[in-house]
Amino acid sequence: MATEIGFIGVGNMGGPMVANLLAGGYAVRVYDPNKAAVDDCVAKGASTASSPKDLADQVETVLVCLPTPQIVQAVALGENGLSKGSKVKTYIDLSTTGPQTSVPVAEGLKEAGIVALDAPVSGGVIGAVSGSLAVMVSGPHNDFGHHRPMLEKIGKNVFYVGDKIGMGQMMKLLNNLLSGTALAVTAEAVTLGVKAGLDPKLMIDIFNASSGRNTATETKFPNSVLTRKFDGGFGSALMFKDVRLCLEEAEAQGITMFVGNATRQAWSFALNQGEAGEDSTQIIEHYENLAGVEWPEDKS
Amino acid sequence: MATEIGFIGVGNMGGPMVANLLAGGYAVRVYDPNKAAVDDCVAKGASTASSPKDLADQVETVLVCLPTPQIVQAVALGENGLSKGSKVKTYIDLSTTGPQTSVPVAEGLKEAGIVALDAPVSGGVIGAVSGSLAVMVSGPHNDFGHHRPMLEKIGKNVFYVGDKIGMGQMMKLLNNLLSGTALAVTAEAVTLGVKAGLDPKLMIDIFNASSGRNTATETKFPNSVLTRKFDGGFGSALMFKDVRLCLEEAEAQGITMFVGNATRQAWSFALNQGEAGEDSTQIIEHYENLAGVEWPEDKS
Amino acid sequence: MATEIGFIGVGNMGGPMVANLLAGGYAVRVYDPNKAAVDDCVAKGASTASSPKDLADQVETVLVCLPTPQIVQAVALGENGLSKGSKVKTYIDLSTTGPQTSVPVAEGLKEAGIVALDAPVSGGVIGAVSGSLAVMVSGPHNDFGHHRPMLEKIGKNVFYVGDKIGMGQMMKLLNNLLSGTALAVTAEAVTLGVKAGLDPKLMIDIFNASSGRNTATETKFPNSVLTRKFDGGFGSALMFKDVRLCLEEAEAQGITMFVGNATRQAWSFALNQGEAGEDSTQIIEHYENLAGVEWPEDKS
């Protein structure tokens, strides 16, 4: 029988990851305050725990996939946190929290005898479901090697970026700076193009055949903006958080980012102009409103 | 025998286009003040003219592919310009000049009885050589239809974006805003990553497997930055010009571009810090210098 | 009897200047296509001319005070321009056109044997009326010395900044960059303060007693923003023009301006969001709209 592993945070991202781990032959014990999400995992074969500590009393390896730095900190080091568990030896953080959180959390866990690995992922809900996420791992090389086969159940592209905790987080923040910049500047360009009379779908086709291509033109615009469904599955609040964390690293490391700084501003603008919980692809609506640009009716 | 067409500006971009037109069965008469460039075309089967006017006295259709708005204006409307020619009926501008130039040039040509088409291209020298450029055409639909087969010898992706002159130019400026933003922000991200100890090649591999992918991570970094050859073939001066023209359109049309405005600043910075004639991929060197970041030795 | 001088452009700024010259003992011959403005000057003792050329046939010294670079160029070098006149020897440009215009205009005039002086002014309509403008002169030192007493009728602070034409213009653009930045950032700060519950008048009082003081907090806010009269007398279009010209000089000279570049963006935003002809103090309304901030009722 397979050794059991633990998983905390089984929402939109974590839930499909658990399904893939189960499908890949792992026994998984989950914890999440959201009962419905837990029930979903149980239906697929997972067992449960009553708290992070309870989980950490029962398994040696715990993966976490959580939305904010504050929650990661509480789950790892809080009152009923993982660090209080008796059995856990390895902690693998799939969340995007930034080095500012992952480094002190790893230090706190180390004091409790637990090894931490950074392992943030890219690819969204689609990637989580299909098991095709990119995983960016940092931490002790041996521990990475040991857990690599398990991580490959989650994402087909597992990258080891260094032995220093925080490097995986940094890598993820850089990636999201690029994707957040692409989405914002593509929204700016398409808004100007629409104002000038160009057809949105045609513009996206041309970008994709030209040097303007990026993941917003390839995926987000065709799926979520041109359709006006705005269902990219990644919120503006998360995008702003990631870009902000990246810029704070840049400020701390002394890197002047002309474009990056503007990307932070663009996402702050989107967040401020939008409704709570808004999808990041809706940023274009705020550019349209600001410019008084009306989206053309679909002629296709 | 094929009807002869004219071509003005047979440099890095125009030269291979002429070769593809010749290979595609067109007779081509060229003009360029650079004799070596003309000789190259002649060796491939082109005939020559002694001035734009001389060319326009001999052919009905003239394509131009020129580096700056000023030169386009002079070639089209100047003393020995195309508009003074007796035979020319159609003018197709493959250059990136922006609507601010292409619209008045088209009006000037119209007074001389010449129809103008915007047809700026994307794809660089590689695309020009392989005939795989994207071509963004605007102008009268009939004229476009008539010349489309010829344009398809130059680029396999020929897009018709509208009947208003300037729309093709606008489309091209938007594309270059996206590519200029991608190159600048990728340079910013990689500089921060290097400072944080990440390997440049690994970063690029991860971006390409993740949502950070763009044409800089796919092509320019692997070919020209990771190799430190900086041979992308598109100068910082041209990039700044295109981004500047795009932002001037945005200002004129009332579109606030948070990111686009910063992209203009980034390329102004690159241009100011660099040597004359610098390749646009060298922008990363200026970020490195500003941050005191040393590029890691290649360990591969 | 005093030698007669010429004056072209007798609007909001030029009109009061002519009045001060007349009051200072100068005979003034004016030209302006606006008949009412000319009549006003005649009522104060001025004589008239029928065109710039006509004026230049009758006087040796001509001052011009005009709104845009295009008009300056036409008045100086156009068909019935000053350069065609037979008597004029000195041209003094009180307009803000930037070195990009003033240098070639001066060269054009030189070919016609006319000496040009840059002499843009700061101080607004209030300063023009009271004769307390700051005047920033560049050009040949002897010519400046000769005309200094006349310029002192217009502005009590006459500064000679260099013998190179364009330096006076550059000085003026730098000044307006500072004033445009002050007005924009004060609008940003007051909007945030109002959102946070602070009283606008109190904020301005505190800025003026602290290190935040600038000419927006000293004059424009007390007179035009706190009163919601928005009657500063200097349009957003002119502010944007001046800041844009300054940033183009910065780009040309290789100076990276973090703040200046954002100031250009702020004024582009104000211009785009506003009505035509809007006063520059109205920029705060656009910040308020964007943030959904309501201006508090006056409790004083």
Place this chain on the structure above:
Amino acid sequence: MATEIGFIGVGNMGGPMVANLLAGGYAVRVYDPNKAAVDDCVAKGASTASSPKDLADQVETVLVCLPTPQIVQAVALGENGLSKGSKVKTYIDLSTTGPQTSVPVAEGLKEAGIVALDAPVSGGVIGAVSGSLAVMVSGPHNDFGHHRPMLEKIGKNVFYVGDKIGMGQMMKLLNNLLSGTALAVTAEAVTLGVKAGLDPKLMIDIFNASSGRNTATETKFPNSVLTRKFDGGFGSALMFKDVRLCLEEAEAQGITMFVGNATRQAWSFALNQGEAGEDSTQIIEHYENLAGVEWPEDKS
């Protein structure tokens, strides 16, 4: 005999304030880990305490003047902090920490039965020595009224901005956003002016006679930049901290700040390019280096 008050943090700013309180008839008991700074106060008549708690056991009113949010938090609520003292009833914070710190600190103190007032100051070391600081107070109106005479010994301009804790801090951050913007953009303008051949002192004189005037042109440039002494007495690190805190408030409140965001970037740039402990007036040196501009020799 006067009731004794407490004062924590007697450095460059706090030291002169204590001197003014002593001169104004107050008995002052001080605490500071820096013995030399304490000795200085004792020499002027102050008594001492061995810790914040010790001080809070002996006096009813404590003023604090500290450099960072972290130190304020520790002094107020830490192990030997004020909140542990038996006698203290009122806490007045003269530091600039931002609402993000002052609000939770006030809540923590409230639980210990201590009333908090925000009272950050503007005016620098010169203002502290001369007792001419601006003081921006928020908190319960009665408590303000009671302590106003004491605060007037510190600063002649005492402003009450509201009863909500954090409003005084917000007011101070807004002020420093304006002063930080003025210093940065003046450095940008003067660097461009020098490149264009203008004399720095003359530029400053003209700004001060024109609409470009601000506290950088009035004080910091004449005293610290034109003299190349760079002794403004306010570090770049503090300036960046204040501007960053202000922008974080703007982001939290949904205010888009075009200029403010660039000001944060400018100070991040200055901090990154500079030596530790650098004076904020040195920001111009980094603009000069970036542009390769050499400061002209003083010809006066």
